[in-house]
Structure formats: C-alpha cells, structure tokens
Amino acid sequence: MSAPARSNYSVAIVGAGIIGLYTAYHLARAGTGPILVVDRGFLSSGASGRNGGGVRQQWETRATLRLARESVAAYRRFGREFGYNIWFRQSGYLFLAETDAELARLRPVHDLVRSEGLDSRVLDADGVRRLVDGIAPGAAVGGTYLGTDGTLYPFPALWGLYEAVRALDVEVALGVEVLGVTTADGRVTGLATSRGPVTASRVVNAAGGWSGDLSRAAGLDVPNHATRHEILATEPMKPFLDPMVVRPSDGLYFSQTMRGEIVGGLTLPHAPGTGGGMSSSAAFLPRMAASLSRLVPRLGSLGVLRAWSGYYDDTPDGFPIIGEDLRCPGFFHANGFGGHGFMLAPSATRRIARAVMGEATDLDPGLFGPGRFTGAARPAAVERLQLG
Ligand SMILES: Cc1cc2nc3c(=O)[nH]c(=O)nc-3n(C[C@H](O)[C@H](O)[C@H](O)COP(=O)(O)OP(=O)(O)OC[C@H]3O[C@@H](n4cnc5c(N)ncnc54)[C@H](O)[C@@H]3O)c2cc1C
CATH class of the missing domain: 3.50.50.60 (FAD/NAD(P)-binding domain)
Incomplete structure (x- = not known):
C-alpha cells in the first residue's frame, strides 16, 4: 500500500x-x-x-478493426519500446463455423478484413483440420482465419x-x-x-x-455493466496448436501457450455485476471440459492446473x-x-x-x-x- x-x-x-x-x-x-x-x-x-491474451483484427466494424490493427503494430514493437518480452506470437485466430449458416455469418467479417488489406482466409473443413490437429470429424464445416492475429502474455x-x-x-x-x-x-x-x-x-x-x-x-x-467470465489453464502438452480457436455457438475459445498449456474459456450466463467474486464456479469446469473435448477429443484427458474468472466491462x-x-x-x-x-x-x-x-x-x-x-x-x- x-x-x-x-x-x-x-x-x-x-x-x-x-x-x-x-x-x-x-x-x-x-x-x-x-x-x-x-x-x-x-x-x-x-x-x-x-485474460486470454488474444489479439485479433477480425472485427465486424472498420473502426474497431483499425484500432486493433494499430495495436498489433504496437505490440510488435513492445519489446523494443519497454524492454519486456510479451511473447507476442502472430500465429493466427480461427473462427469456427459448425454449419453453413454460421460460415455465411462470418463472411462479412472476412470481406471487411480483406478490404483493409489483411489476408483473411475462408477455410473449408479440411483447412480447419490442418490447423487444429485432432479436431472431431464433422465438428466444423469451415471457418475464417487471419494469420497475423495472435496471442501474448499479459x-x-x-x-x-x-x-x-x-x-x-x-x-x-x-x-x-x-x-x-x-x-x-x-x-x-x-x-x-x-x-x-x-x-x-x-x-x-x-x-x-x-x-x-x-x-x-x-x-x-x-x-x-460487468459480466463475469471464467477461464482455465491446463497442464502442458506437446505443442500442436498455433492459432487461437473460437467457436461462436457456445463462446468457446482456447489457445496453446508456448509452454504447452491450453488456456481458454467459455461463456456462462452469470448474473451481471461484480458480486460473484473472481473464483471459478462449480458449473464451469464440467461445461468447459465437455465443450473442449467435444471439439478436440484428446484434450478431454488433460489435467486442469487452475481456473479463475474476471469481469468484462460491457456496453x-x-x-x-x-x-x-x-x-x-x-x-x-x-x-x-x-x-x-x-x-x-x-x-x-x-x-x-x-x-x-x-x-x-x-x-x-x-x-x-x-x-x-x-x-x-x-x-x-x-x-x-x-x-x-
Ligand atoms: C476471462 C477473461 C478473458 C479475456 N480475454 C481477453 C483476450 O483474450 N484479449 C483481450 O484483448 N481482452 C481480453 N479480456 C478483456 C481484458 O482483459 C480487459 O478488457 C482489459 O484487461 C481491461 O483493462 P482495464 O485496465 O480497463 O481494467 P482492469 O484490468 O480490470 O483494471 C481496472 C482496475 O481498476 C481498479 N479499480 C476498480 N475500482 C476501483 C476503485 N474504486 N478504487 C481503486 N481502484 C479501483 C481495479 O482494482 C482494477 O485493477 C478478457 C477478460 C477476461 C475477464
């Protein structure tokens, strides 16, 4: 103090x-x-x-996209400017689509990102499988991917x-x-x-x-209004995943850190406000485990090192x-x-x-x-x- x-x-x-x-x-x-x-x-x-350390430029509006793009440039020079390595790794962000309708909803974002000169790609199921080794058959019909998005250590x-x-x-x-x-x-x-x-x-x-x-x-x-969001880190496993993976249908997102841990979260319907504390709820771990292992079955056997939560400040x-x-x-x-x-x-x-x-x-x-x-x-x- x-x-x-x-x-x-x-x-x-x-x-x-x-x-x-x-x-x-x-x-x-x-x-x-x-x-x-x-x-x-x-x-x-x-x-x-x-937080999850995700840094992406795939946005629905040009105004947010441009702010994010400028931030990516700033994080690229952060080490030189501040003398700290934030392990900013531009290894991509993948939005998964489980249905053709979901893929169609991601298209305008892809079009906007490309119109700003960034190399967004629309992937089919094979393209997704190449990025997410071990993804369950039929788990995604495709997705959108931007390789210059990434993650950092906060x-x-x-x-x-x-x-x-x-x-x-x-x-x-x-x-x-x-x-x-x-x-x-x-x-x-x-x-x-x-x-x-x-x-x-x-x-x-x-x-x-x-x-x-x-x-x-x-x-x-x-x-x-504050909304509580939960997140966890697993024990490390051999590196297999480059991008941050996001599944819009249930709000699942996860990436693999350079130490091999899976770090990710899921949206749960917590009551708004900061009264819920910042620990992990009983509902989170089973929901997260089920969601993650439905997508990549072999992650179901991973041990969880810790789980916590924090507040979004939503508008x-x-x-x-x-x-x-x-x-x-x-x-x-x-x-x-x-x-x-x-x-x-x-x-x-x-x-x-x-x-x-x-x-x-x-x-x-x-x-x-x-x-x-x-x-x-x-x-x-x-x-x-x-x-x-
Ligand atoms: C689980 C989770 C995952 C997330 N993932 C990502 C992600 O991948 N990428 C991303 O960009 N963002 C992510 N976010 C969001 C991101 O973390 C926040 O938007 C960002 O950290 C907000 O920063 P801030 O400085 O505004 O707030 P904070 O970091 O919350 O800082 C606010 C500070 O204000 C202090 N404070 C509040 N009231 C008072 C008071 N009355 N007197 C004194 N001090 C006070 C608090 O103690 C706190 O330290 C995530 C957030 C959560 C919770």
Whole structure:
C-alpha cells in the first residue's frame, strides 16, 4: 500500500490495468504534469491479469478493426519500446463455423478484413483440420482465419508499462481505494480516496468492470455493466496448436501457450455485476471440459492446473466509451472494453490521452463517445463480434 505522495495532480487515473497504465504512459510522454494512477488492488488484479491474451483484427466494424490493427503494430514493437518480452506470437485466430449458416455469418467479417488489406482466409473443413490437429470429424464445416492475429502474455505487458510510467515520474498508488469523485460547480476537482483527498482537474475512469460503479458514484448515468467470465489453464502438452480457436455457438475459445498449456474459456450466463467474486464456479469446469473435448477429443484427458474468472466491462453496443463526459467536465471515460481491452489498449489509450489533453481525436463520437447514450445521440452501429 502506498499513499499518494502529493495532494495535487494534473491528471488522476483510476485503475492500474492495461488501460490506466497505457493512458498514463501516453500522457506522461506528452508532458502533462504530475499524474497519479490509483488502484485498490495489486498490479494485474483486475481483468488485465486474468485474460486470454488474444489479439485479433477480425472485427465486424472498420473502426474497431483499425484500432486493433494499430495495436498489433504496437505490440510488435513492445519489446523494443519497454524492454519486456510479451511473447507476442502472430500465429493466427480461427473462427469456427459448425454449419453453413454460421460460415455465411462470418463472411462479412472476412470481406471487411480483406478490404483493409489483411489476408483473411475462408477455410473449408479440411483447412480447419490442418490447423487444429485432432479436431472431431464433422465438428466444423469451415471457418475464417487471419494469420497475423495472435496471442501474448499479459503480465510482462503490465510490468513493462508499470516500469515505464514510473521512469516517467508517474506515481502509481496501489492498495488505495477511490471512494468517490469530488466536484465543484459541476466540474471535477479530484478524488476522495481511502488515503485522503487528492485534487486533480482531470479524472480518468479506467476502472474496468467497476467503471460503471465509479461513474455512477460521480452522479453519471452510464450503461456499463460487468459480466463475469471464467477461464482455465491446463497442464502442458506437446505443442500442436498455433492459432487461437473460437467457436461462436457456445463462446468457446482456447489457445496453446508456448509452454504447452491450453488456456481458454467459455461463456456462462452469470448474473451481471461484480458480486460473484473472481473464483471459478462449480458449473464451469464440467461445461468447459465437455465443450473442449467435444471439439478436440484428446484434450478431454488433460489435467486442469487452475481456473479463475474476471469481469468484462460491457456496453450495449459493444464499443468502448472514450472521452470527456460533458455532464461533468473533467471526467473522462476510458472504459467499456468488454472482452477486448488488451487487444485495443495501445491504440485506444493513445486517443484517450489526446482527449484528456483537450486534443481532437479521429474517433467517431457516435461510436465511441460517452454522449451516444444520452439525449438525442443514439448508438450509430453495433460491434457484435464479442467472442474470444
Ligand atoms: C476471462 C477473461 C478473458 C479475456 N480475454 C481477453 C483476450 O483474450 N484479449 C483481450 O484483448 N481482452 C481480453 N479480456 C478483456 C481484458 O482483459 C480487459 O478488457 C482489459 O484487461 C481491461 O483493462 P482495464 O485496465 O480497463 O481494467 P482492469 O484490468 O480490470 O483494471 C481496472 C482496475 O481498476 C481498479 N479499480 C476498480 N475500482 C476501483 C476503485 N474504486 N478504487 C481503486 N481502484 C479501483 C481495479 O482494482 C482494477 O485493477 C478478457 C477478460 C477476461 C475477464
């Protein structure tokens, strides 16, 4: 636990996950004055230390695809920039189709990805079998595949950012809870924390699954809702699988790490909200085992090393919420990343930092702005490809 060292900051960021730390990095490099990042947990205690490490550019909308593509480029240079190897491996992402109708639903994504110059492929059942050795006969009629998608290890990414921001004089106060946002005349003036008040004219809400709570504590009606997602890691087995595999019908996704473990999860209908804790439910292991071994029967004999869960911070239209909330000047949203905050973090946080500095961004406010859920402005589109 480390109390904030000063009482006055230029920017205070709530949440030391990938979004808060990356935002701090961009801001500090731009020289915005003293920055505080405050988190009630430990480094990586939120979703940023609990995810599958998937990074994909196959999206239903061009706006998300372009953010993801820019993030891929950033993760490729992460080692050079931050001195940490995040084991970013561009070994592909495979969306499976169990029926011709499912394959037809994946086609527009494939077409969009190709229109952006990326080499998406539509595979038949044989093409899928070549990528997923041991897949059950008849388990997929085909799928879509992009070889430059991939996976990374989340922890070194957080460590690299943590060290980088501290080297840039950002203060990271861990074990300090934010109890509320303080305002005067409707404007943000700072934070009330478990270690006392701090002043800051700009507050960034990067609180992940808890961001809705923080916004609401500031008096803002927001549509964010947390959903619990479970995931596991198996004992290692001889490497046989390159891509991340996603099956839309039940939300199954899994990849094989470079250490040989299978890491993957499945969507279960947990009640919304953060009340369920972050352990594994009794229903998860049998459901996951049945789903995985139905697809690749020989994985059914693997032992599970550990299972855990974390929170997605979901929005009704599947786009994150980025930018200043004009109902409370000085309050910036950097949240609503659902199950994809890691893969969008480098590019999205660059825009968040620009917004905090009062600069224009190239983000369509109708897709990403906080105002799209209030007043006359309605969400302009929906990003439905929320799996894996
Ligand atoms: C099981 C699972 C699998 C996933 N798989 C992928 C994937 O393959 N690829 C991908 O890109 N994304 C994936 N995600 C999503 C991704 O992990 C998140 O979108 C991303 O980590 C969000 O980062 P964040 O910094 O916004 O939030 P977090 O990492 O959750 O950080 C928020 C922080 O805010 C802190 N906080 C909250 N409230 C307060 C308060 N009042 N006071 C102080 N601190 C507070 C918390 O302690 C927490 O550390 C997955 C998520 C889960 C749960």
